[in-house]
Amino acid sequence: MRPTWAGRASRGAGAEDDGGGTGLGWSVLVAGFTLGVLAPTLHNATLTRAAADVGMDSRGQDLAQVLVVCASLAGLFRAGRAVDVHGARRVVLWSLLGTCAGGLLLVSAVGPVAYGAGLVVESASIMGVVAGYVASVPVLHLTGRLGRVVGVSFAAMAVALTSGVALVLAANEAGGWRAAEAVPPLLAAVLFVPAFRTLAVERRSTAPPAVSTAYKVGCPVLVLSGGVLQAAPLRSWVDAGVVTLLAVTLTVLAVCCTQGRSLFPVRPRQRRREAREPADEDSPVGAAVLAGGAWGFGQSALATVLLVLLTDRGGSQGESLMAWAGFGVGFAVAGLYAARSGIAARPAAALGLTLAAVGVAVLPVLPHGRSTVATAIAALLSVLVGFGIVLPQVPVVTRYLVSLPASGRGVTATAYPAAVVLGGAAVTGIPYEAVISPSTRGDIQELLWITVTVLALSAVVLGRSAVAIAVAGGAAAQYLLVTVVSEDRYAQRPLSLAAFAVTGVIVGLAVWARGRQGERLARALAAATALQQAVLRPLPARAGELEMADLYRPATADTGIGGDFYDVVRTPFGTRILIGDVRGKGLQAVQTVADVLGCFRSQAHETSGLAELAARLDRHLARSALSRQDGELFATALLLEHREGSDHLDALNCGHLPPLAVGPGHEVHEVQLPALLPLGFGGLDPDTVPSPVRLSLSDDTVLLLHTDGLSEARNAAGVFYPVAPRLRTAPTSRPRDLITHLMTGLAHWTHDSGDDIALIALTRSPEPPDAGALPRH
Numbered sequence: 212m213r214p215t216w217a218g219r220a221s222r223g224a225g226a227e228d229d230g231g232g233t234g235l236g237w238s239v240l241v242a243g244f245t246l247g248v249l250a251p252t253l254h255n256a257t258l259t260r261a262a263a264d265v266g267m268d269s270r271g272q273d274l275a276q277v278l279v280v281c282a283s284l285a286g287l288f289r290a291g292r293a294v295d296v297h298g299a300r301r302v303v304l305w306s307l308l309g310t311c312a313g314g315l316l317l318v319s320a321v322g323p324v325a326y327g328a329g330l331v332v333e334s335a336s337i338m339g340v341v342a343g344y345v346a347s348v349p350v351l352h353l354t355g356r357l358g359r360v361v362g363v364s365f366a367a368m369a370v371a372l373t374s375g376v377a378l379v380l381a382a383n384e385a386g387g388w389r390a391a392e393a394v395p396p397l398l399a400a401v402l403f404v405p406a407f408r409t410l411a412v413e414r415r416s417t418a419p420p421a422v423s424t425a426y427k428v429g430c431p432v433l434v435l436s437g438g439v440l441q442a443a444p445l446r447s448w449v450d451a452g453v454v455t456l457l458a459v460t461l462t463v464l465a466v467c468c469t470q471g472r473s474l475f476p477v478r479p480r481q482r483r484r485e486a487r488e489p490a491d492e493d494s495p496v497g498a499a500v501l502a503g504g505a506w507g508f509g510q511s512a513l514a515t516v517l518l519v520l521l522t523d524r525g526g527s528q529g530e531s532l533m534a535w536a537g538f539g540v541g542f543a544v545a546g547l548y549a550a551r552s553g554i555a556a557r558p559a560a561a562l563g564l565t566l567a568a569v570g571v572a573v574l575p576v577l578p579h580g581r582s583t584v585a586t587a588i589a590a591l592l593s594v595l596v597g598f599g600i601v602l603p604q605v606p607v608v609t610r611y612l613v614s615l616p617a618s619g620r621g622v623t624a625t626a627y628p629a630a631v632v633l634g635g636a637a638v639t640g641i642p643y644e645a646v647i648s649p650s651t652r653g654d655i656q657e658l659l660w661i662t663v664t665v666l667a668l669s670a671v672v673l674g675r676s677a678v679a680i681a682v683a684g685g686a687a688a689q690y691l692l693v694t695v696v697s698e699d700r701y702a703q704r705p706l707s708l709a710a711f712a713v714t715g716v717i718v719g720l721a722v723w724a725r726g727r728q729g730e731r732l733a734r735a736l737a738a739a740t741a742l743q744q745a746v747l748r749p750l751p752a753r754a755g756e757l758e759m760a761d762l763y764r765p766a767t768a769d770t771g772i773g774g775d776f777y778d779v780v781r782t783p784f785g786t787r788i789l790i791g792d793v794r795g796k797g798l799q800a801v802q803t804v805a806d807v808l809g810c811f812r813s814q815a816h817e818t819s820g821l822a823e824l825a826a827r828l829d830r831h832l833a834r835s836a837l838s839r840q841d842g843e844l845f846a847t848a849l850l851l852e853h854r855e856g857s858d859h860l861d862a863l864n865c866g867h868l869p870p871l872a873v874g875p876g877h878e879v880h881e882v883q884l885p886a887l888l889p890l891g892f893g894g895l896d897p898d899t900v901p902s903p904v905r906l907s908l909s910d911d912t913v914l915l916l917h918t919d920g921l922s923e924a925r926n927a928a929g930v931f932y933p934v935a936p937r938l939r940t941a942p943t944s945r946p947r948d949l950i951t952h953l954m955t956g957l958a959h960w961t962h963d964s965g966d967d968i969a970l971i972a973l974t975r976s977p978e979p980p981d982a983g984a985l986p987r988h
Contacts, residue, residue, distance in 0.1 A: 239405045241364050242398065243303070243344040245371035246310070247628065250337050250395040251635070252372060254279060254330060256532075257388035264388065267323040273442065275327045279334045280441040280636045281434050286335025287625050287632070288430040290342035292422065294621025299350070300410035302621075303343035307399045307406060309336030314396025318389045333395060338628065340399070346624040347410055348612050357612055362550020362605045369542030369597070377536075422622055429467035433629065436460040440636040454661060457504065457637045461630055465500040468626035496623060498556065498673060499611035500630040502604055505669040507634025509567060509600045512662040513538060515638060517589055519655040520574055526582035537590035541597025548598075549605035556610060560603035561674025567599030568666035574659060600666070603673060746772055746805050750971070754779050755786040755855050759973040760946035762954065766920070766967045773967035774800030775918045776846075778808055780815050784852065787815045787824075790971055791848035791867055791890070792918045806835045807846055807890070821850050821863045822900040825890070829865075832891035845891035849884075849916060852903070858975065860914070861903035865890050868922065871915040871935060873944055879935045882906060882914070913944050913974045920966035924957060932960050946972035 255276075262272045286306075293302045313336055317329025348357065436456065443453045518531040549559065570592045577585040608627060615623050638658070750761040765773030777790040789811050793803040810831040811824075818824040828848065836844035847867040853860050862870075862882075866889035870882045884904050888894040908914065915938070924932040934953065941952040949972050957964065 239402060239409050241367040242402050243340050243406070244364055245368055246337055246395060246398055246402070247341040248368045249371045249374070249398070250333065251279075251283075253391050253394065254334075257391055260388045261326060261392070262323075265320055265323050265326045267326065271323050271327070275330055277438045277441045278327060279330050280632060281438045282331040282335040283338045283632050284434045284437045284629055285430075287338035287342050287629050288434070289335075290339035291346070291621040291623075291625035293339075294343055294346045294624065295422075295619055299343040299347040299621070300406075303340055303347070303406050303410060304403065306336045306339030306343060307403050309333075310340065310399035311396045312336075314393065314399065318393050318396070337395065337399075338632075340402075341628050342621065342625050343410075345612070345628060346615065346621045349615050349620070351409070358553055358605065358609045359550045361609045361612065362546045362548075365546030365601055365605055366543040366550070367546075369539045369546060369601070372542060373536050373539035422619070423467070426467045426622055429463050433460060433464055433467070433633075436463070437633055437636050440633060443637065453637055454665065457508065457633065460633055461500050461504045464626055464629055464633065465494070465497040468500075468623050468629075469494060469496050495607075495610045495614040496626050498607050499627040501669055501673055502560070502607040503627045503630030504634035505564060505666060505673075506600055506604060507631040508637055508665050509571070509596065509634075509662060510538065511635040511638035512658060513571065513593065513596055516571070516574060516655060516659050516662070517593065520577055521582065521585060521589060524577055524579055524582050524585040526586055530582060530586045531589075534586050534589035534593055537593030538597035541594035541599070542601045544594070545598045545601035546605060549602055554602070554606060556603060556606040557674050559606050559674070561670055563599040563602030564666050564670035564674065565599070567596045568663045568670065570595035570599065571659060571666065572663050575656065607673070746801070746808060747776065748778065750777070750779050753976070754781055755853065756975055756977045757786055757853055757973050758946060758976040759971060760950050761972075762950050762968070762970040764920075764954075764964075764968045766965060772801055772804065774804060775920065775967040775969035776804045776808055777916075777969050777971055778811060779971075780812060782816045784819055785854035786852070787821075788851040788853075788916070788971065788973070789815075789848060790916045790918070790969060791846050791865075792920075792967070792969070793846040794843060803832070803835065803844060803846060807832060807848070820897070821852055821861055821903045822895075823897045825850055825863055825865055825887070825900065826895045826897040829888075829890045829893060829895040833893040836891055845889045847889045850903075851916075853908070853975075856977075858908060860906045860908050862906050863887070863900075863903045865895070868917060868919060871917070871938065873913040873915060873938055873941075873949065874909075875911050875944075877939045877941060877944065879938045881935070908975045910975050910977070911944070913946055913949060913972055915949065916971040916973075918967065918969045920964055920968035921953065921957065921970065923966065924961050924964035926960050932957055932964075944974075946974055 258272055258275070262268075262275075267275070290302050290306060310333055313329050313331070313333030315329075316325060317333055320326035320329055348360065437460070440453065440456060440460065443456065514535050517534050521527075521531040521534060545563070548554075573592055574589065577588060579585075611627055747763060750759060752758065752760070759779070761777065763772075763775065763777070765775075774793045775791070776793070777788075779786065779788050781787075789808075791807065793800045793807065807828060810828055814824055814827045818827060825848070832844065832846060836842065845866075848865040849867040849870065850863040850865070851860050852862075862884055864884040865887045867886075869884045871879055872882050873879050885901065887900065906914075917934070922931060922934050926932075937953055937956045938949060941949050943949075950970050953970070
């Protein structure tokens, strides 16, 4: 389905070339996402008071929560499919009407049945709004702006979360829950007209995209799993089955919403071998599901843990909600920072989720007997946790939205919000006020450490393991110092808590900064490798009747290319080989190497004789020296030519080292060639240059071409590397074995040759060329 813009819809949302939507369109999107955050917060916070008012017992409250999760997931999956069939605009509008209807039923309920029905209808409808808006984001905003849109949207949702806490406090003070629950339907009513104006009118598809069997089967399973997760904490928070069920459910969700695409497209061994950025290869859907599950689990667990711990320290529910508001502050800061900085998913997850785990781990040592101090410290830690959990959400969700397919966009769009719902369902099986009962306080420590484990594992999977392990190690060491080695009276001091948290933060920032440097180095190495492959093409194993092997090692290992060069081309005049060395080394010689090789690759096909080819290379390099105003620019070179069917080579030496011939029985001798002037002096005239020297090349002889980086490598005593004696001890005379043997000996001879090294070993092997042979041009 392709969106068409007409009439008032186009004026409201803006054209696609204006940078990605107007302020009204963006505001409507944010308000829709806010609705999905605000409503669950209000439902859970007002459930106990509402249940007492409508006559619902504890079993009914538990059932209502299970039904809300199941209805939310069912509404989400149904809306996702409806988006692909009817378009996001229609789904959002109908879902807003359903939110209004369910909210009115909820607010006016006088009995448990009406109250539960209102919760179910409103929850399902709100998830329909969320599904429609998530699917609309790539349509309403250009891809390049999605990072900023997502970051600011998360900041706005944080404001909604904090506002929900304020509404709960106000409702508790006023003694009424209906006013707080009236906010979602009122917001839905306000959104209806702006949504009608801003969402694109999509053509209805005559043949809706088919959904995978996994999605058809998996959706009912996920709805049931969500209900089981919601009910599981009623039995025990520490049951390992709860976290296991959450992990399995998130995996099923990721598989269902990938629409037939591979969840792990690159094998780990291949990924390590290619040394690419992992975040660019992982499935965006799988990463979004894991990040969303960590968000839902961590947010719900923090709210529960804060309520229990602060109540145990003498605080009230109001104080725990005030401390919980710190999560919203960190939430907002993370969204704005990520939108401004454009941080990548891997470093954001490694640093953010690990710092969130550190913040949660500090909570058990809140001071006793001083509820105000404990609340202030808990609020600061909540800021850290909120910042850490939300920081990776922005880049992960941005990649996820960018990857939404044109066909089946609605189905894929359900993955992330469903993961958030499932993550929260694994914790919120008990209403807030029921958590503080003596029967549940004993399990809160286990819930806290399970939360730390979930966040830490998510950091390792989504981020860089080195950062996560370093932060966890620093935090664990500090925790042992504060709580085990030190006395209890020190462990309860706020400064000790601050030292614990700051240690983890400092370690995390240090390792993160080191990781960023490593990323920049990796990008530089990748650029150097690309440069080397563009300038120095890999030589084939065979070229015509020649079997060959090569090696290139620049003096500066990080550059990937230096001042030595070589190349082999097949031309109408035979196979031509060039090896040489320009003045200088490292990056300063790269431009000269590119000039020489570029000229050789073009002129080798146009010039019949080696003398004329050498003259053209000489004139080209002389012109380059003149344009750069470098009177000392030159390059030594050795040119060879082999015609198929012949048992000899033609050679022309322009100031380069003569080749070495390795004959039967490992006899090694230097091939004597007259040396001409190097390239670049303008002294090579094709009329005066002597004819190339003809060299015999039998099938049992290997010719080694090399640069002075090999022969002039010195050991600690200043002695040059004995190339010829080393060749005599080679186990075989095959070209690849000779080069390997030479480089092994060089590694023992000197730790740093200090110069570029280029080697070509070749022999005549008149067998039919294989598929790896260099093609004719």
